[in-house]
Amino acid sequence: MVTTTAVEEELLRLAGSVPDPELPVLTLEELGVLRAVHVRGADSVEVELTPTYTGCPAIEAMSVDIERVLHEHGVREVSVRTVLSPAWSTDDISDEGRRKLREFGIAPPRGGRSSGPVTVTLGPTRTVTSEPELEPVRCPHCGSGDTELLSRFSSTACKALRRCLSCREPFDHFKEL
Amino acid sequence: MTPTVNTAAALALGDDALVLSHRLGEWAGHAPVLEEEVALANIALDLLGQARVLLSMAGDEDELAYLREERAFRNLQLVEQPNGDFAHTIARQLYFSTYQRLLYAQLASGDGDFAPLAAKAVKEVAYHQDHAEQWTLRLGDGTDVSHERMRQASEALWRFTGEMFQPIEGVDIDWDGMRAAWLDSVGSILRRATLPLPEGPQSGAWTAGAGRQGLHTEPFGRMLAEMQHLHRSHPGASW
Incomplete structure (x- = not known):
């Protein structure tokens, strides 16, 4: 054996x-x-x-x-x-995987939280994420935490589309599931 | 050892997901902005994935999707309603995703046949509901025009919402509790969106339980004709 x-x-x-x-x-x-x-x-x-x-x-x-x-x-x-059970979660992505995602230009999912959508506040033209208990989603290009959500769904089901307010670059965020 | 799968329930849940997936897919190329086109297609893809798992529990997924007649489908009438304007699509999303999230949450906490899928899908549906909620708030509490359209849409689809809480045979969950939770959730979102809770009945005599029994509304036949046309014309076609 x-x-x-x-x-x-x-x-x-x-x-x-x-x-x-x-x-x-x-x-x-x-x-x-x-x-x-x-x-x-x-x-x-x-x-x-x-x-x-x-x-x-x-x-x-x-x-x-x-x-x-x-x-x-x-x-x-x-x-x-x-197999479906137990359900996959973004917490299953390894630390090395997260590092590679960031290098590839995709903000990795934030770990150690219950999954699901987060509350946002609606401005006239943009949504401002308000999640005080959470670290911000950081721009994978310049590292700034000053980023905003553009769309909850992006090029694939697992990603959201965000924009960095510091370097102005749009980027994908592997959203928490 | 394992009890046989509840085929009727798998069809009901699977058909809901399949039919709504197809309706949302119809937005491809027509959505108001590109991001929204991508969002609706992503939601449709999630639902299609759920439909494939559920229909496979009931039989051959392709045969069930493409070769059944209208009266053999067990989906809610709500999900077959035409897309209408964007507000109608959002109202349909709000009503259905709230329902599906509550339903899957209950199924996931049990140990029945649907628990593994429900545990997975409930996390996806949470994003669908969030999407619908944010749009309901934005349209309802937006301009006079968007407010009025969202109000009309939420009222027009209200009469299809009662059917959701007709117990599906063999699905052992607290249906009354779910109805109360649904009303609570939808009511709170509409209130924050400055929209009135629709006053009419949640079902008409002709809609009560009808979709689950195979009775559908007129637009459904045309939708099926489009959805099934390729497969029926070219059996076994692939690319």
């Missing part, structure tokens, strides 16, 4: 090294979507993957990429199973 576990750990590492199809700076392991790898037979492996959002279309590309990588390493039969 010990050898099996070692094999599974190695396979988990291989599958986890696959880059996210939409955020290629992150690996699936850093994104926290890879749940487990089980060896089912001599040449057969089952991988458990969880989606970030229920409707995330990237999950199909992820499955194909995992299958390819494991095939390349000699596993003949790979089945990727989608």
